[in-house]
Amino acid sequence: MARFLMITATSGTNLELAEKFASVACSKNHDSEVIDLAEMDLPMFTVARTKNPDECPDLSVLTQKMIDADAWIIVAPEYNGAAPPTLNNAIAWLSRDWKNFRTMCTGKPVGLATHSGGGGQHVIMAMRSQFAFIGADVIGRACLSGKNKEANPETIEAMIDNLSS
Numbered sequence: 472m473a474r475f476l477m478i479t480a481t482s483g484t485n486l487e488l489a490e491k492f493a494s495v496a497c498s499k500n501h502d503s504e505v506i507d508l509a510e511m512d513l514p515m516f517t518v519a520r521t522k523n524p525d526e527c528p529d530l531s532v533l534t535q536k537m538i539d540a541d542a543w544i545i546v547a548p549e550y551n552g553a554a555p556p557t558l559n560n561a562i563a564w565l566s567r568d569w570k571n572f573r574t575m576c577t578g579k580p581v582g583l584a585t586h587s588g589g590g591g592q593h594v595i596m597a598m599r600s601q602f603a604f605i606g607a608d609v610i611g612r613a614c615l616s617g618k619n620k621e622a623n624p625e626t627i628e629a630m631i632d633n634l635s636s
């Protein structure tokens with residue numbers, strides 16, 4: 472049994488996709504939780520804000536969940552050929568606690584998924600590069616879906632199996 476954390480950058484079709492991954496993980500007797508970064512509504516990261524503790528969000532609960540998870544599935548729509556600001560913003564805030572950040576990222580098995588307006592290839596490439604950079608082990612298979620393409624159930628199953636083995 473593996474503990475999955477599905478992290479979605481937006482609360483619409485990508486949240487639905489994250490929930491699909493969670494239900495497939497549960498059907499295979501894994502633990503799974505969905506975190507919605509848009510719903511967290513974090514303030515925008517700026518260096519100026521980091522200098523005032525009252526303006527810094529407390530991310531200790533999220534950090535612990537990310538450390539405890541055996542694998543993450545990052546689900547995000549493509550925005551202008553890249554990842555949406557909610558994801559980069561959360562990563563910037565999380566990286567301030569750099570010791571825990573390193574611990575939770577290094578060697579973490581990560582799967583990538585998107586529901587985008589178009590094909591979603593650009594956001595998958597952007598996230599692959601970023602998550603590899605922060606030390607995660609990003610699996611090769613990714614789940615791309617959009618208005619004209621349903622998420623492939625076989626891909627979701629294969630990703631869950633790969634990340635839990």
Ligand SMILES: Cc1cc2nc3c(=O)[nH]c(=O)nc-3n(C[C@H](O)[C@H](O)[C@H](O)COP(=O)(O)O)c2cc1C
Nearest residue numbers: 481483484485548549550551552586587588589590
């Ligand atoms: C600011 C913005 C930029 C976008 N840029 C792209 C893009 O570059 N490529 C693309 O395929 N879709 C783009 N889209 C469409 C979203 O990827 C698409 O609507 C997605 O399904 C939204 O996810 P959600 O339903 O979880 O909010 C963009 C949407 C917004 C709001």
